Amino acid sequence: MSKSYKDNLPITATKLMEELERYRKGSVSRRHFLGVTGLGTAMAVLSSAVPGLAPRKSYAYGDLGDRLVFSTWPNYHNPVNVEEFTEATGVNVQINAFGSNEEMLAKLQAGATGWDVFVPTNYTISNYVELGLIQELDLSKMPNYDAGAQNPLFAGPATVNGKVYAVPKNWGTTGFVLNSNEIKSGPKSWKDFFEVTMAEGSGHTIVHDYQLTTIGAALCALGYSFNSIDEKELAEAEKVLIDAKPHLFAITSDYQPGMRSGDAWMSICWNGDGLQLNTDLPEMQYVIATDGGEIWSDFYAIPTEAPHLEAAYAFVNFLLDPYVQVREFASHGYASGDSRVSAMLPADTANNKILFPAVELMNGLEFGAAQTLTDPGRAELIARFKSA
Amino acid sequence: MTGESTKGRWLTVALLTPTSAWFLVMLVMPLVVVAIFSFGERSAVGGYTASFTFDQYANLPSRFTAFRNTLTYAPFGTLVSLLVAYPLAYFLAVKVSPKWRLLLLVLVIVPFWTSLLIRTYAWIFILGGRGIPTLLDYIGFEGVRLINTPFAVVVGIIYGYLPLMVFPIFVSLERLDKRLLEASNDLGGTPFRTFLQVTLPLSMPGVATGCMLVFILLMGEFLIPAFLGGGKVFFIGNALVDLFLQSRNWPFGSAVAVTLVIIMLITVSLYMRLTMGRAADRNESIM
Numbered sequence: 001m002s003k004s005y006k007d008n009l010p011i012t013a014t015k016l017m018e019e020l021e022r023y024r025k026g027s028v029s030r031r032h033f034l035g036v037t038g039l040g041t042a043m044a045v046l047s048s049a050v051p052g053l054a055p056r057k058s059y060a061y062g063d064l065g066d067r068l069v070f071s072t073w074p075n076y077h078n079p080v081n082v083e084e085f086t087e088a089t090g091v092n093v094q095i096n097a098f099g100s101n102e103e104m105l106a107k108l109q110a111g112a113t114g115w116d117v118f119v120p121t122n123y124t125i126s127n128y129v130e131l132g133l134i135q136e137l138d139l140s141k142m143p144n145y146d147a148g149a150q151n152p153l154f155a156g157p158a159t160v161n162g163k164v165y166a167v168p169k170n171w172g173t174t175g176f177v178l179n180s181n182e183i184k185s186g187p188k189s190w191k192d193f194f195e196v197t198m199a200e201g202s203g204h205t206i207v208h209d210y211q212l213t214t215i216g217a218a219l220c221a222l223g224y225s226f227n228s229i230d231e232k233e234l235a236e237a238e239k240v241l242i243d244a245k246p247h248l249f250a251i252t253s254d255y256q257p258g259m260r261s262g263d264a265w266m267s268i269c270w271n272g273d274g275l276q277l278n279t280d281l282p283e284m285q286y287v288i289a290t291d292g293g294e295i296w297s298d299f300y301a302i303p304t305e306a307p308h309l310e311a312a313y314a315f316v317n318f319l320l321d322p323y324v325q326v327r328e329f330a331s332h333g334y335a336s337g338d339s340r341v342s343a344m345l346p347a348d349t350a351n352n353k354i355l356f357p358a359v360e361l362m363n364g365l366e367f368g369a370a371q372t373l374t375d376p377g378r379a380e381l382i383a384r385f386k387s388a
Numbered sequence: 389m390t391g392e393s394t395k396g397r398w399l400t401v402a403l404l405t406p407t408s409a410w411f412l413v414m415l416v417m418p419l420v421v422v423a424i425f426s427f428g429e430r431s432a433v434g435g436y437t438a439s440f441t442f443d444q445y446a447n448l449p450s451r452f453t454a455f456r457n458t459l460t461y462a463p464f465g466t467l468v469s470l471l472v473a474y475p476l477a478y479f480l481a482v483k484v485s486p487k488w489r490l491l492l493l494v495l496v497i498v499p500f501w502t503s504l505l506i507r508t509y510a511w512i513f514i515l516g517g518r519g520i521p522t523l524l525d526y527i528g529f530e531g532v533r534l535i536n537t538p539f540a541v542v543v544g545i546i547y548g549y550l551p552l553m554v555f556p557i558f559v560s561l562e563r564l565d566k567r568l569l570e571a572s573n574d575l576g577g578t579p580f581r582t583f584l585q586v587t588l589p590l591s592m593p594g595v596a597t598g599c600m601l602v603f604i605l606l607m608g609e610f611l612i613p614a615f616l617g618g619g620k621v622f623f624i625g626n627a628l629v630d631l632f633l634q635s636r637n638w639p640f641g642s643a644v645a646v647t648l649v650i651i652m653l654i655t656v657s658l659y660m661r662l663t664m665g666r667a668a669d670r671n672e673s674i675m
Binding site for chain 2: 102103105109127131209245248250251252257258262263374376382383384387
């Protein structure tokens with residue numbers, strides 16, 4: 001057997017924190033960067049995608065071919081893990097980074113993606129199943145998946161009609177981040193968020209270029225559900241957004257550069273980005289709104305037409321290994337719903353309020369709903385808001 | 389003799405076939421598909437459902453702002469690029485010594501070695517709060533906002549499109565017969581008059597080509613407004629990206645695309661008629 005990825009494991013707490021520190025210093029999240037450049041052509045080939053390097057033979061996993069196409073989100077993986085997978089299996093991983101679930105769906109709907117594995121969010125899975133775009137998983141091919149260790153809250157959406165179509169990756173929340181040196185009034189809710197945008201923070205607020213979170217925030221501010229597709233409620237939300245538009249710094253999901261440069265003082269924010277900003281600049285505070293917001297869970301899924309099926313299973317299985325997951329965490333800072341992983345994290349991680357918010361705040365959050373993804377009313381609303 | 393011409397004909401066919409096939413498969417067919425889609429409907433989960441309706445075209449006014457922005461920024465950006473590029477091209481072609489010319493030309497090309505995406509992203513930091521505004525702060529201009537303004541978008545356009553404007557003008561100026569300038573001088577023309585009546589008219593083909601290149605590409609621009617306008621300066625290109633990749637309303641996206649193509653065809657043909665008409669007039673007056 002050749003060199004295994006487990007050779008230098010288990011990771012120590014010190015090493016984990018070192019890696020985390022290294023990541024935090026060097027990284028600026030570009031969640032939407034590649035998405036907004038459009039057409040999904042932006043390829044982030046993190047590692048190992050050099051076909052010229054002949055793969056070595058005799059792998060623990062057997063012959064899986066020499067290549068795998070993986071579509072995921074920017075800054076969501078540890079390059080070291082991907083490299084090790086290639087070393088252990090000879091499979092070169094080509095990574096495509098996307099900026100939204102809508103864009104992934106658009107690509108899969110258009111067909112012929114060549115994807116073997118991708119990372120959808122909870123609320124999209126039932127849509128993919130309905131459209132026949134993803135396949136039921138053979139869990140026996142993923143021995144690293146321990147169903148009993150999963151938090152059912154985050155694993156649940158993967159099961160549709162009693163069949164498992166995906167396995168959970170990481171989970172997080174959508175709230176907002178503010179620069180407390182500039183915003184003194186301490187907004188606590190989405191209602192405050194939009195009020196501050198129109199007053200103290202005028203000209204310095206960012207909302208996402210993403211219908212789910214931006215419309216969701218406006219709906220929560222009005223006291224409605226984050227997922228509402230009610231025409232009347234959406235019309236009110238549109239008014240909130242259109243009124244706020246002249247006061248916005250930008251409509252973009254790539255909000256870290258603006259926050260870091262001091263141009264923007266407040267932004268809708270995913271908690272991983274919140275953690276990165278807060279670590280580098282303590283005045284950056286991540287807030288989960290008291291009037292609601294999103295809790296989400298990402299998954300690994302395999303498209304129906306995946307050309308390298310065996311490699312796909314091997315790759316997902318590899319990424320589900322608890323040690324590998326810990327190193328993933330060190331790289332991106334998002335929590336896992338896998339209890340085996342939580343047990344291995346340093347003790348102070350469990351007390352991190354950005355990663356693990358207080359229960360009463362968590363209770364107010366909603367998972368995105370399947371119809372929120374496909375509702376034409378919301379799609380048209382965000383388009384009108386942007387082109388207004 | 390018949391054999392010769394048959395052979396010639398076959399050669400012509402053989403030479404044209406790859407181009408025609410490419411043209412047909414890569415340009416005509418996609419355009420036909422887009423045109424067909426534009427009469428369809430968005431399916432419940434997004435994408436396309438076959439139908440025959442004019443609803444998509446009736447919905448065009450909802451993208452009025454995007455059309456208006458594109459139709460003002462594209463000509464304006466072209467004009468500003470021309471004003472910036474002309475002196476540079478003139479300098480490179482006429483003023484600079486041949487010894488330096490090659491080096492300076494390479495410097496104009498060098499940015500092309502890096503993706504426009506990366507270079508535009510760099511401008512986010514140059515125009516952002518810790519960039520030029522900080523410098524302005526030092527010399528007493530406080531609180532200047534550059535990023536995410538129409539100004540930033542125009543700067544991005546000039547930066548991105550400048551080489552496309554410089555080269556055609558440079559080429560036409562370089563071919564300029566210097567003896568004509570001497571002749572004009574000998575006949576008592578001031579430098580300004582020489583420029584206006586000799587240099588400028590002779591460089592018009594380059595100007596016309598450069599303007600066309602920049603204008604056509606600007607009509608489909610979406611990257612620069614998204615990055616440097618902060619999503620607040622919205623072009624028709626941005627509307628298209630949204631419609632296809634976010635709201636997945638392919639039929640409406642197709643209708644917008646078809647409309648854009650029609651607008652471009654009209655503008656470009658008017659423009660060509662105008663510039664060619666000018667050229668014809670000039671030829672007549674010379675005779």
